[in-house]
Amino acid sequence: MNWYSLSDTAILREVGTSLRQIRLNRNQSQQAVATAAGIDRATLSLIEHGRPTSLLTFVQLLRTLEHLDVLEGLVTKAELNPVVLARLAKKQRRHASGPADSSSATPAPSEW
Numbered sequence: 001m002n003w004y005s006l007s008d009t010a011i012l013r014e015v016g017t018s019l020r021q022i023r024l025n026r027n028q029s030q031q032a033v034a035t036a037a038g039i040d041r042a043t044l045s046l047i048e049h050g051r052p053t054s055l056l057t058f059v060q061l062l063r064t065l066e067h068l069d070v071l072e073g074l075v076t077k078a079e080l081n082p083v084v085l086a087r088l089a090k091k092q093r094r095h096a097s098g099p100a101d102s103s104s105a106t107p108a109p110s111e112w
Contacts, residue, residue, distance in 0.1 A: 013050030020048040022065050037064040 003011060023033050030048075034041040037060040047053045047061065062068050080088075 009050065012052060016048045016050040019061060019065065022067060023048075026065065033061070033064055037061050 001014070006014065023030070030044050031041045034044040037044070037057075039057055039060060043053070043057065044061070047057070059068075059071075062070060
């Protein structure tokens with residue numbers, strides 16, 4: 001499906017329809033899923049019909065329907081390019097500096 005060709009409301013309808021189909025495939029009622037997700041049944045009905053919802057509610061539904069894996073494509077790990085890595089390595093300390101106070105650097109005379 002070309003998501004970019006759809007309007008925002010059309011995308012919400014598609015997502016709602018998909019959530020509804022997932023729920024039906026699991027043979028669960030709206031009330032059972034809504035209760036497990038901690039939301040109202042009417043809220044679930046609205047979502048399934050393409051009405052906007054909060055991201056938190058969406059995550060709660062995905063968790064309840066055991067479909068959190070669909071979020072995998074949204075999460076990316078920050079990657080540093082080789083130039084940035086080289087600069088960071090260059091700035092890394094390689095040696096310890098001496099003590100800041102020169103009087104503490106001189107050892108106490110030995111009584112031997």
